[in-house]
Amino acid sequence: MDWQVLWRGRPYFTVFDSGSDFGALLAAWHADPQRPARLHLITLDAGPLPGFRRVPQADSAITMDLLCAPLDAALAQLDARLDAIVLHDMAGAGTHFARALARLASPGAILRASGLTQAQAHALAGAGFDCRVDGDVINAVFTSRKPPSPWARKPEPQRRALVLGAGLAGAAACERLSARGWQVTLIERHAQPATEASGNLAGISMPLLSRDDNIMTRLSRAAFLYALDYWPTLGQIKSARCGVIQLARDAQHARVQRAIAQAHAYPPAFARWMEAPEASALAGVAAPDGAWLFPQAGWMRPSSACAAMLDACGPNLVRHFGAGSVTLARRGDAWHAVDSECKSIAHAPVAIVANGAGARQLAQTAGLPLAAVRGQVTHLAEGGLPAIGQVLCREAYLTPAIDGIHSLGASYDDDAAPDLRADSQAENLTKIRSLLGIAKVGQGAPLLGRVGFRCVAPDRLPLVGALPDLAAAGRVERLREIERLPGLYGLLGYASRGLAWAPLAAELLASQLDGNPLPLEAELATALDPARFILRARRRPV
Numbered sequence: 320m321d322w323q324v325l326w327r328g329r330p331y332f333t334v335f336d337s338g339s340d341f342g343a344l345l346a347a348w349h350a351d352p353q354r355p356a357r358l359h360l361i362t363l364d365a366g367p368l369p370g371f372r373r374v375p376q377a378d379s380a381i382t383m384d385l386l387c388a389p390l391d392a393a394l395a396q397l398d399a400r401l402d403a404i405v406l407h408d409m410a411g412a413g414t415h416f417a418r419a420l421a422r423l424a425s426p427g428a429i430l431r432a433s434g435l436t437q438a439q440a441h442a443l444a445g446a447g448f449d450c451r452v453d454g455d456v457i458n459a460v461f462t463s464r465k466p467p468s469p470w471a472r473k474p475e476p477q478r479r480a481l482v483l484g485a486g487l488a489g490a491a492a493c494e495r496l497s498a499r500g501w502q503v504t505l506i507e508r509h510a511q512p513a514t515e516a517s518g519n520l521a522g523i524s525m526p527l528l529s530r531d532d533n534i535m536t537r538l539s540r541a542a543f544l545y546a547l548d549y550w551p552t553l554g555q556i557k558s559a560r561c562g563v564i565q566l567a568r569d570a571q572h573a574r575v576q577r578a579i580a581q582a583h584a585y586p587p588a589f590a591r592w593m594e595a596p597e598a599s600a601l602a603g604v605a606a607p608d609g610a611w612l613f614p615q616a617g618w619m620r621p622s623s624a625c626a627a628m629l630d631a632c633g634p635n636l637v638r639h640f641g642a643g644s645v646t647l648a649r650r651g652d653a654w655h656a657v658d659s660e661c662k663s664i665a666h667a668p669v670a671i672v673a674n675g676a677g678a679r680q681l682a683q684t685a686g687l688p689l690a691a692v693r694g695q696v697t698h699l700a701e702g703g704l705p706a707i708g709q710v711l712c713r714e715a716y717l718t719p720a721i722d723g724i725h726s727l728g729a730s731y732d733d734d735a736a737p738d739l740r741a742d743s744q745a746e747n748l749t750k751i752r753s754l755l756g757i758a759k760v761g762q763g764a765p766l767l768g769r770v771g772f773r774c775v776a777p778d779r780l781p782l783v784g785a786l787p788d789l790a791a792a793g794r795v796e797r798l799r800e801i802e803r804l805p806g807l808y809g810l811l812g813y814a815s816r817g818l819a820w821a822p823l824a825a826e827l828l829a830s831q832l833d834g835n836p837l838p839l840e841a842e843l844a845t846a847l848d849p850a851r852f853i854l855r856a857r858r859r860p861v
Contacts, residue, residue: 320405331356335399337406357382361384370388371541405431414441475669479502480669481656482503493505494825497631497633507641512629515677519621524619534846564598580592592609639664668806727751780846781810783848801853
């Protein structure tokens with residue numbers, strides 16, 4: 320293909336290649352001074368873990384998506400507009416892919432295929448591809464005149480955004496949008512970032528596992544893998560990939576975990592089940608029922624992650640700290656961040672609510688089913704606990720000593736008390752004593768730690784995307800039919816998993832805003848739609 324002719328004049332060019340050989344394409348892209356500003360590559364991959372995986376590239380102008388799924392399944396879940404399609408060795412692929420490609424192809428998209436059967440060539444022609452046969456190769460142009468779906472995603476026309484909140488969610492939104500060339504204004508009520516739920520000394524990040532590989536498990540895996548690749552692209556972050564050891568609760572729980580390990584055969588670098596002798600030796604404490612080892616997981620200081628993300632934004636970010644209590648008001652075609660004196664701090668066509676539990680105080684998001692769940696972390700001085708090299712967790716987590724302090728917890732409390740409490744510390748210590756098998760750990764320890772309030776949705780999944788107009792919601796049956804507040808988006812409900820959710824959720828939202836291919840399977844992106852609760856409420860039996 321003459322790539323330089325194909326992409327001339329386009330700001331964004333998306334290629335799907337079933338064989339993942341992008342060498343010639345990348346060489347042409349780098350050699351062309353008039354190349355598109357961004358190049359998006361999508362390919363099938365035979366990786367050991369199922370699902371879509373977006374892999375950050377050294378060149379931020381290039382995006383790479385690996386679809387670890389069979390062709391038909393991958394295309395069915397792909398949300399993208401393809402400008403060029405390259406197919407290899409398709410003899411055993413059937414014909415269903417033709418209609419799927421027609422759904423994904425942009426008007427005038429170019430297709431090149433080798434090794435097609437006659438039936439496959441006819442299927443492509445029937446789906447709207449004008450095919451020309453050249454030996455064993457078919458070259459085609461997508462010529463269908465079928466009008467685009469009225470529900471198709473459209474990019475925001477003006478690339479300026481307000482972001483409310485400078486915790487993990489807001490900082491990641493700023494970084495992902497700034498990296499795409501957006502002009503972003505950050506509004507934070509405190510004097511510095513990561514002051515509320517993102518302010519703990521250490522947080523842990525690890526994937527979830529399940530026997531049925533359910534929606535939560537698939538999302539947590541995608542988020543964990545994306546974060547592994549994402550964090551090293553930023554500046555220095557205080558963290559350690561020391562591994563996380565998750566101990567089985569009892570013999571019955573261990574049997575379930577063994578079944579999960581047998582069913583999925585995870586690659587050892589991702590997750591490995593250990594029986595009691597190995598688990599006990601590695602953890603340094605008794606693990607009589609075995610444990611999972613997540614070798615690439617570990618701990619991170621959230622405030623340093625927030626600082627690194629904001630620093631990466633460069634001149635594309637304007638910061639307003641110490642803004643105090645802020646509301647949102649729609650005036651004309653823009654959202655205004657309004658202070659307590661009714662003065663506009665800043666405005667933009669797009670606003671992103673990423674202020675965690677603070678979203679419950681905004682008129683536009685107060686009706687969302689979000690809870691603020693109190694969590695108290697306990698701090699114990701180094702020396703009062705066994706020396707551990709990994710994060711240990713079961714009913715609670717325990718970090719290695721970081722700057723002389725172990726973090727353990729966190730409690731789940733049904734109240735809004737902002738101060739440290741002795742009963743929450745006692746709960747944390749009880750769980751850690753059980754985990755370690757040491758009865759007097761923390762006995763007589765001073766009341767030290769930190770209280771934060773998690774933003775939690777009923778299904779424990781984040782809310783990512785366009786926010787619904789709750790006042791205008793009518794009798795609709797599908798998510799896409801629910802009215803949205805124009806230009807208003809959310810990154811909310813990260814619960815206790817902000818370090819895992821924040822990078823991928825921000826990348827998903829940035830892709831939605833730019834009308835680009837999504838980094839997740841369509842059904843997983845739908846599972847995060849903030850409007851999902853409207854449909855669930857209507858379907859609930861009275």
